[in-house]
Every structure is written in structure tokens, then in C-alpha cells.
Amino acid sequence: MEKVALVLGATGQIGRAAVRALVADGWHVRAAARGLRAGAPWPPAWNVELVHLDREDHAALATALGDGCDVLVDTVAYGGRHARQLLALADRIGSAVVISSAAVYVDDAGRGLGEEGVRFPVPIPETQPTVAPSDGGPGAGYASEKAALERELLAAGAVLPTTLLRAGAVHGPHSVHPREWHFVKRALDGRPVRILAYGGRSRFHPVSTANLAELIRLAANEPGARVLNAADPEPPTVAEIGAAVHAVLDHDAEEVLIEGPSPAPPVGETPWSVPEPVVLDMSVAQRQLGYRPVVGYLDSLPETVRWLVDAARGRDWRIVFPALVHNYRTDYFDYLAEDAWLRRHR
């Protein structure tokens, strides 16, 4: 009998790649989203069923499950409440694959991503400590909510075997949070420089949606209660990313490197800028699931860059990529500040 997958968040960047990988692997896919994103992107031959629902609506999710599914892929789960929502429906879900984040990790001194002095082992194994879970309310944040989600699903592994994927910096077409826009926009604006803090050596492990989808596919076929890192084979430095994006767009820019942090934020800062590397260990996924990346970061770039240029053409990028504005609250494109710093610096 045909295996059935319900993909929650199916029209997002991860969902689209997951649907593609599952269909190619012979799964029948029910694709769920609220319907705010652009229409059904699948060819009729794929026989994907599109269901419009808000995952906060428990009854609607239960209806979409119908008689049940072999795997539920959840790309938009946060907090213990979503863990409990899935567990309440576990009798109709064979297993789950849920997207978590590398943001849950803390270093050996308990410092999380973005905190002063944080220094992770290189690479970070899944056994690295994580932030304290928090389920909404004061003090709750993205990482602590993901930690709560993980904690509750892993504890209930006998009821609903769940693979939690701790994703690095996700990239690919159809992103509303495309870090690569940092360099794409500079090329489109004809900026003559790439100014990079930390000597351009920052490494913040990316993961292509194609590699995430491969992990989802493998986990769907081999259910288990586990947590796995999700990252590309080679984490490039931010200098390599900038040069590669500009090479795709045939844009010449001088690289100006700043040792240490930005002397005049946001000059030299990028969405990948970290003082110490954040590199994920992929050996457990290789051992447990036989994971082999389907694409490397640099090879995947041209498709993403082309998509970004098309998506933003003639439109306000802040509306097309709202998460870039919402998540960073930094004006990375403050060219006046850059030029002023360059004049002083030179």
C-alpha cells in the first residue's frame, strides 16, 4: 500500500523540498498550510493533496489526518504545546519528523548562540547541552521553545517515534528568510565593497533545503525517537559565501576585512557573522540513517540566487523577505554608515 505523509508547512521553503523528496520516493503526500503563501506549486502528476488549515486549529489538523498517516512532517512546530498537540493525535500518526534548530545548543559554560563569549566545540555533537526548555510566558524565546518541543517529543518516543532535526542556517529557493540576500542585494545595488567583520572567517553552518529534505525522507523511512543535526557537508566562511554569491551575479567587489567585531555596527556585520564557529557534526545522521548530502553549499547557490533576484524584482524586498527584517532588526544595508567608515578607515 502507498505510504502516506502529511507535511505541515508544505508551501514553505523546507516543506516544498520535503514534498518533492517524498513524492520522488513514492510517498503519497497531503500538503498542509494556511494558504497565505503562493498557490499550490506541485505538478498535477505528483498527485499532492493540498489542505488549507491553521495548525493551531486542533480539529482541522485532526480532520486532515483522516484515518491517519505513516509520517507527519512538521516544519512549523514551536514549544511544548505543539508537541502535546501531535501526541494527542499519536494514534493516527505512524511517526513524525519535526524541524528544530541548532539555536538550542549552549556551550560548556551555558552560553547560547549570540551571547557574549559563546564558544562551541567544533563540530557540535547532538550530545552538546541545550538551553533550558520554556513553554511560553516570560523568558521564553525561540531556542527555549524549540528545546521544550524537543524535550516533550523525545520523552514520548514510545508513543510517537519522532526524529527532531536541528537545522543550521536554512537556505534555498522560496525562503522568506534568505541570508544570501545580504550579498545579492549588494550586487544588484552595485556596491563596490564587501566589508566583513571577524576577518571574514565566520562560519555559521548552513543547510540546504535539499539536504534537509533528504534527512526528512530518510527519517520518514526509518522511524525512531532521536535528535539529529541537519547541515550541509562543508560550512563555508562568510568570505567564501560573499565571493560565491557575487561570482554567480558576475559582480566585482573589493573584500575589506575587519579583524574582530564591527567597530561601527552594522558595518561588516552579516547574518552569518559570529565570533566563533558554529559547525554541526553530521556523523550521527550518517551512521543512523546512512545520510549523504545531496548538494554542497556552493553548488546549491546559483539556483537560490536566481530565485532571489526573480522574487524581489520590482518589489519591496522587505515585504518579500519579511523574516530578514523581523529576525535581525539590523539595517544591514546602511550604505551611508559603510561609506563613512570607509572614508575614516582609509
Ligand SMILES: NC(=O)c1ccc[n+]([C@@H]2O[C@H](COP(=O)([O-])OP(=O)(O)OC[C@H]3O[C@@H](n4cnc5c(N)ncnc54)[C@H](OP(=O)(O)O)[C@@H]3O)[C@@H](O)[C@H]2O)c1
Ligand atoms: N530559517 C532558518 O535558518 C532556520 C534555522 C533553523 C530552523 N528553522 C526552522 O525552520 C522552520 C521554518 O521552515 P521554513 O523555513 O520552511 O518556513 P517558511 O518558508 O516560512 O514556511 C512556513 C510554512 O508553514 C506554513 N505555516 C505557517 N504557519 C502555519 C500554521 N499556523 N498552520 C499551518 N501552516 C502554517 C506556511 O504557509 P502559510 O503561511 O500559507 O500557512 C508555509 O507553508 C521553523 O520550524 C524554524 O524554526 C529555520
